[in-house]
Amino acid sequence: MKYRSVIVPKRGGPEVLQVVENDLRRPSAGEARIRILAASVCAPDISSRYGHTPFAPRVPFVPGYAIIGVVDAIGKDVTNAAEGDRVAALMGYGGYAEHAFVGQEELIPVPGTLDPAEAVTLILNYLVAYQVMHRSARVDAGDKVLIVGASGGIGTALLQLGKLANLSMYGIASRSKHHILTEYGATPIDYHTQDFVEVIRKAEPDGLDAVFDGMGGDYFKRGFSLLRRGGTLVGYGNPLSFSRMLHLLGQVI
Ligand SMILES: NC(=O)c1ccc[n+]([C@@H]2O[C@H](COP(=O)([O-])OP(=O)(O)OC[C@H]3O[C@@H](n4cnc5c(N)ncnc54)[C@H](OP(=O)(O)O)[C@@H]3O)[C@@H](O)[C@H]2O)c1
Structure with missing residues (x-):
């Protein structure tokens, strides 16, 4: 199975963003795989894309600082999350994608009653x-x-x-x-x-x-x-x- 991500292949404005497809892997031990419902657009996503910060990751990278999603698979030894849980994570980068892999200690439970697109802007x-x-x-x-x-x-x-x-x-x-x-x-x-x-x-x-x-x-x-x-x-x-x-x-x- 494939999943899509938005990557920054070189520094620049929003026009540099590209959609790529990768194989969807199983989560590693201690990791949950999240099906992303919403990712916010944060100032660091933009400054990293331009390279206007000393903390920008090397290109290519997937921006996306904060996400809310649903756990759709868990790795070995994951004890604090189960498939179907609604969770938030502050990832730094990697959120502009259909799926993300997050260490279980990074997961924060989110009530299912909240609109994920509204709640993700708060994180x-x-x-x-x-x-x-x-x-x-x-x-x-x-x-x-x-x-x-x-x-x-x-x-x-x-x-x-x-x-x-x-x-x-x-x-x-x-x-x-x-x-x-x-x-x-x-x-x-x-x-x-x-x-x-x-x-x-x-x-x-x-x-x-x-x-x-x-x-x-x-x-x-x-x-x-x-x-x-x-x-x-x-x-x-x-x-x-x-x-x-x-x-x-x-x-x-
Ligand atoms: N957003 C985050 O989660 C986050 C995380 C870590 C660090 N930061 C840093 O925190 C700072 C603020 O982020 P933000 O997301 O709150 O930004 P923002 O929503 O764009 O707000 C910027 C604020 O700065 C004011 N401002 C702009 N130019 C100014 C000037 N010359 N003198 C005084 N005030 C001025 C604006 O006032 P008016 O619009 O009323 O003129 C506005 O209140 C940035 O340096 C950002 O890098 C942000």
């Missing part, structure tokens, strides 16, 4: 947001935090989780998207027309407990300057400059 953004907020910064109710890029995919996940955690939130976004921030109780700051450092210094003279920064560049340094002593800045992306991020990290460490 990467919410995983990053949860790690940033609860595992790295370890926020407490009432903490004062700043979210840079608050209207984006991770930003809105941080807003939702921040509201659940009863945080006092400031968010940076374009004015046309400020209604998203106010919906979650955050104070919006427009990065086009306002100096966020000035606004927050005035409102929070004792400093912030945490800054969540997916932009990097100057935001990293300026966000850092807003922290109270012992506060935490979590950087989780740097589209403004990767080499500059390394330079800044070198200064901080």
